[in-house]
Amino acid sequence: MNSHRLTPYLFILPALAVYGLFVAFPILDSFRMSLLHWESPLLPPEFCGLDNFRLLASDHVFWRALGHNLLLLVGSLLVQLPLAILLAFLLYYPTVGRTLFRTAFFAPMVMPTAAVAVLWQYVYEPGNGLLTSLLRMTIDPDFSHAWLADPKTAPLWIFVTICWQYTGFHTVLMMAGLSSIPTECFEAARIDGANEWQVCWHVALPALRPTIAVSATLSIVGSLKYFDLVYLMAGGLPEASREVLATYIYRLAFDQNQGRYGYGSAVAVLLFLVALAIVVPLQARRLLNRSGEERAAGSSRGRAA
Amino acid sequence: MKKFTCRHLVFFCLRHAVLAGFLLATAYPLVWMAMTAFRTEGDAQARPLGLPQQWVMTNLAEVLRSGEFSSAYANSLMLCSASVAIAVVLAALAAFAFAQLRFRGSHVLFLLFLVGMMIPVHVTLIPLNRLLGVDGLGIKGGLVALAGPYIGFALPISILILRGAFAALPPDLLDASRVDGCSAWGVFRHVALPLSRPALATVVIFNFLTMWNEFAFALTLLGPGCETLPLALTRFKGEHDIQITQTSAALVLVVIPLIIVYVFAQKHIIRGLTAGAVKE
Numbered sequence: 001m002n003s004h005r006l007t008p009y010l011f012i013l014p015a016l017a018v019y020g021l022f023v024a025f026p027i028l029d030s031f032r033m034s035l036l037h038w039e040s041p042l043l044p045p046e047f048c049g050l051d052n053f054r055l056l057a058s059d060h061v062f063w064r065a066l067g068h069n070l071l072l073l074v075g076s077l078l079v080q081l082p083l084a085i086l087l088a089f090l091l092y093y094p095t096v097g098r099t100l101f102r103t104a105f106f107a108p109m110v111m112p113t114a115a116v117a118v119l120w121q122y123v124y125e126p127g128n129g130l131l132t133s134l135l136r137m138t139i140d141p142d143f144s145h146a147w148l149a150d151p152k153t154a155p156l157w158i159f160v161t162i163c164w165q166y167t168g169f170h171t172v173l174m175m176a177g178l179s180s181i182p183t184e185c186f187e188a189a190r191i192d193g194a195n196e197w198q199v200c201w202h203v204a205l206p207a208l209r210p211t212i213a214v215s216a217t218l219s220i221v222g223s224l225k226y227f228d229l230v231y232l233m234a235g236g237l238p239e240a241s242r243e244v245l246a247t248y249i250y251r252l253a254f255d256q257n258q259g260r261y262g263y264g265s266a267v268a269v270l271l272f273l274v275a276l277a278i279v280v281p282l283q284a285r286r287l288l289n290r291s292g293e294e295r296a297a298g299s300s301r302g303r304a305a
Numbered sequence: 306m307k308k309f310t311c312r313h314l315v316f317f318c319l320r321h322a323v324l325a326g327f328l329l330a331t332a333y334p335l336v337w338m339a340m341t342a343f344r345t346e347g348d349a350q351a352r353p354l355g356l357p358q359q360w361v362m363t364n365l366a367e368v369l370r371s372g373e374f375s376s377a378y379a380n381s382l383m384l385c386s387a388s389v390a391i392a393v394v395l396a397a398l399a400a401f402a403f404a405q406l407r408f409r410g411s412h413v414l415f416l417l418f419l420v421g422m423m424i425p426v427h428v429t430l431i432p433l434n435r436l437l438g439v440d441g442l443g444i445k446g447g448l449v450a451l452a453g454p455y456i457g458f459a460l461p462i463s464i465l466i467l468r469g470a471f472a473a474l475p476p477d478l479l480d481a482s483r484v485d486g487c488s489a490w491g492v493f494r495h496v497a498l499p500l501s502r503p504a505l506a507t508v509v510i511f512n513f514l515t516m517w518n519e520f521a522f523a524l525t526l527l528g529p530g531c532e533t534l535p536l537a538l539t540r541f542k543g544e545h546d547i548q549i550t551q552t553s554a555a556l557v558l559v560v561i562p563l564i565i566v567y568v569f570a571q572k573h574i575i576r577g578l579t580a581g582a583v584k585e
């Protein structure tokens with residue numbers, strides 16, 4: 001393009017300035033703050049080296065929080081994805097009201113997670129919540145259970161809510177993936193004598209692999225970003241049972257004016273590193289591929305010129 | 306056409322039964338919530354399931370009259386419209402450079418932007434609280450405080466989507482406009498933008514939805530008396546915990562506009578949600 005050498009930078013500058021100030025700088029700043037200790041939120045901080053990280057190593061709430069994030073990751077992959085694939089397969093055949101199903105399955109995904117949390121707190125309400133009322137009607141008229149108060153099982157019920165919100169999203173992804181597979185593949189298999197089960201298992205599922213990879217990537221990246229649901233629904237549990245990393249950061253720094261900014265930043269730094277450690281391997285191949293393609297495109301262009 | 310056999314019929318029925326089961330599990334909590342919003346409190350306590358004995362509008366009216374909600378509505382609307390508008394302009398400019406202009410460091414800069422999409426935003430809560438607080442910019446507590454982080458974190462996904470759209474523009478057209486003497490700005494303004502309306506719509510709708518639903522920044526950075534809709538909803542729940550009908554009414558007021566947007570803009574929302582992982 002016949003323009004000044006600086007032009008591209010002028011195009012980028014406004015975005016870079018905002019991004020730098022409100023995203024990149026805070027990330028770097030959290031590294032700096034993780035080395036500080038606040039005696040109180042009102043006093044100036046003191047430099048304390050890696051003390052915060054040493055403290056973290058023996059902080060069982062932190063390890064439990066990290067464990068909860070990893071459990072959510074594994075649980076999402078093992079529950080939401082298979083369910084989504086099943087539903088997408090079922091919907092692939094001629095279905096009465098397919099659009100209705102798809103629209104309804106996806107709907108929870110557009111709700112604010114805060115609204116989902118409020119809704120499900122009422123579903124799990126011990127007195128006259130939806131679940132309790134259903135069980136009273138069907139099984140035991142005197143049934144009562146404080147779903148979100150028992151530290152052993154409450155995380156499971158929160159996970160059910162998470163599945164309620166996200167499974168439909170993965171289903172829609174899988175439906176799109178399935179519909180992009182040429183139907184000739186299925187026809188050919190049927191003509192070769194495969195039954196429907198074999199068509200699904202041996203033809204459709206392998207062809208769906210790229211979509212499954214996308215779903216899994218989103219699921220994995222997303223599993224570190226849980227905050228709203230856990231913060232709002234697990235609030236009544238003891239400290240060690242209620243946290244994921246993001247909520248722990250928030251509570252350390254802001255809950256009841258704790259003001260543990262340094263220690264909270266140390267958790268944030270670790271969350272950042274965990275996120276990078278998970279994302280980079282997932283995306284590295286894609287990024288390498290892309291720059292490889294661009295290089296190839298560039299060199300062929302050079303040859304043509 | 307294959308013959309319609311008994312086995313087909315069984316499969317057909319079984320399939321629809323399973324789907325209907327999942328539909329019930331997904332939709333019933335929402336329907337239940339909507340119906341609770343129209344019950345009397347006594348009805349909700351005595352017969353929480355089934356149709357309301359008597360449909361009443363008092364809960365919705367009560368929530369709207371309390372004032373918190375209407376001001377939260379106005380806040381969310383203002384904040385999200387302004388932030389989306391700015392984010393889209395900034396992202397479009399940057400995406401155009403990444404897609405159509407060659408310059409040193411473009412790769413590194415693009416990767417830098419992508420990082421913001423992959424990391425949990427909560428990493429920045431504590432430093433942003435300091436940056437926006439009295440020791441920094443001093444705007445913590447008001448709506449303005451949220452605009453910066455909202456725009457900043459909207460940029461990566463927006464740039465990614467728009468870069469894809471701008472890179473897919475027909476090269477002949479771009480060459481032609483350059484031959485006609487268009488500057489980079491001219492190409493951007495008169496060719497790239499008008500031809501990328503679908504991608505721009507995706508970016509606008511998706512970011513609006515994300516900001517409208519955002520909770521963690523609002524919880525941390527807003528002061529008392531200034532609320533966005535999700536924050537107002539959770540506070541409302543805290544204050545009216547026992548009155549399930551009123552909280553349900555509040556929920557309905559939050560969710561209804563979203564469902565309407567969703568029904569009309571499903572395609573854009575899905576495209577935005579998947580942009581982060583789809584191979585280019």
